[in-house]
Amino acid sequence: MSERVMPGRAGGLITLGAADALWVDLTADRAVPTAPGAFTCSPAHARAGYVLLGGQLVATVRASGGQWSVPEIEVRRAAAELNAVRMDRQDLVRIGPFRGAPRQEGDEETPLRWRRRITRELQERGGPEQAVRREVGRPYHLAGIDWRQLLVEQHRDGTRRTWWLPRAVVRLLDAAEHAETQWVQAARTRRAGAAATESPSHPWQARDPGARQTTGPEDPTASPRPYNGELAGQLYSVLSRKPGTSRRVAGWVCAVCRGGPAAVLDHCHEHGYVRAPVCQSCNTLERPDHLYSNDIRVASRYTRLFHTDADDWLRHWHRCPxxxxxxxLPLPHLAAWTACIACRSLRPTHRAPRGRKPCGVLRVSWTGSQNAPRSCLLTVAVDCCPSGEHRVLARVPYREAAERFRVWLAETSPAVAAAAGPDRLDDLPAQSRPVVADTSGEGLALF
Structure with missing residues (x-):
């Protein structure tokens, strides 16, 4: 360590250099790799009054002599939180680049913006390999996490490259960005003179138990609250244009995992209704992996959506009236379910060290749309199969796929099935939005 850490010195405060060394020492050889310079190198800016460590925000203070310091106990607490994180390096989330993605509403005073930072860094330097070679010896991190050790680059169609990070790290960085946004908003409120007595100058300082609390659902300093269907039946096209929607969404906990702070409004692209506020990780988890507008690859994450966490996801999807x-389900999800569940017994297998392993990569395409069910046909195939590439496993009419799903839903999630059906129309909005117009399958962009 570059500086000796002396617990209890200066009221429990240690210098930034000592905090850097302590952070690396406490998190060495853990699941999530960390980087030196968490307090002293970009994008950390201790003079702003805080530093991000994993999913936590740690306040910095100006000690005697004008030197910036940090509470040692907070560094240790953040390290313990990070060390408890379990990470599956195979469970990846795409973080960019996204062609034609809408610009997310955000506060420019919030410097982390980690997705934008990673994309800009890799685009400017020609990819992760070149970026690493040019920055050898320079500590670079996001919230103290060495993301370069975890970044995975994949190529589509032989030319288009995409970047991926483990889901556990994405959730940590999303939590850090959320905590930073709350800090900036609270600091702005304090500067304006509002709620000066209710908001402490640093989050690590305990509040006075006898002080009157005035935080409400829209207060940026309030803890995220559970989502209880407040947006049920509302149209995304209307709600997304209302000012302050992003700030309101950030006030909820993710309605699916109920762990991370919500970041986006998930909605049904066929009917246009809002489902619920979700975190970025869950929003990416449920998004179909489109190859073309009417062709998706059935990724391994669908095992979780239709097996271990099926009840939560089915309940979430059926929040759409x-x-x-x-x-x-929406057509891409129904297509993925048909390939993953209804046609599971048809998928070829091959020998593996431990039994037999499903072969190739599942892919499902469709002709027509859900608006013309008689002509809509789902085709399930296996790519990269040793017995023949693009091997067609089954062709399932849309109506048959939907009927199979109803039977499976009743067996898998009876509570969700009991609340569904044409006779459950009590809570439908008075003015419903028709489904997406049929474009005969050409350029049909459901997501």
Missing amino acids: GCRARTT
Whole structure:
């Protein structure tokens, strides 16, 4: 360590250099790799009054002599939180680049913006390999995490490259960005003179138990609260244009995992209704992996969506009144379910060290749309199969797939099935939005 850490010195405060060394020492050889310079190198800016460590925000203080310091106990607490994180390096989330993605509403005073930082860094330097070679010896991190050790680059169609990070790290960085946004908003409120007596100058300082608390649902300093269906039946096209929607969404906990802070409004692209506020990780988890507008790759994450966490995801998807009344799923999800569940027994296998392993990569395409069910046909195939590439496993009409799903839903999640169906119309909005117009399958962009 570059400086000796002396617990209890200066009221429990240690210098930034000592905090850097302590952070690396406490998190060495853990699941999530960390980087030196968490307090002293970009994008950390201790003079702003805080530093991000993992998913935590640690306040910095100006000690005697004008030297910036940090409470040692907070560094240790953040390190313990990070060390408890379990990470599956195979469970990846795409972080960019996204062609034609809308610009997310955000506060420019919030410097982390980690997705934008990673994309800009890799685009400017020609990719992760070149970036690492040019920055040898220079500590670089996001919230103290060495993301370069975890970044995975994949190529599509032989030319287009995409970047991925483990889901556990994405959730940590999302939590850090959320905590930073709350800090900036609270600091702005204090500068304006509002709620000066209720908001402490640093989050690590305990509040006075006898002080009157005035934080409400829209207060940026309030802890995220559970989502209880406040947006049920509302149209995304209307709600997304209302000012302050992003700030309101950030006040909820993710409605699916109920762990991380919500960041976006998930909605049904077929009917246009809002489902619920979710975190970035869950929003990416449920997004179909499109190859073309009517062709998706059935990624391994669907094992979780339709098996271990099926009840939570089915309940979430049926928050859309249109899908609930039809007792079905949006077409890309129904197609993935058909390939993953209904045609599971048809998928070829090959020998593996421990038994047999499903072969190739599942892919499902469709012709037509859900608006013309008689002509809509789902085709399930296996790519990269030793017995023949693009091997067609089954062709399933849309109506048959929907009926199979209804039977499976009743067996898998009876509570969700009981609340669905055309006779459950009590909570449908008075003015429903029709489904996406049929474009005969050409350029049909559901997501």
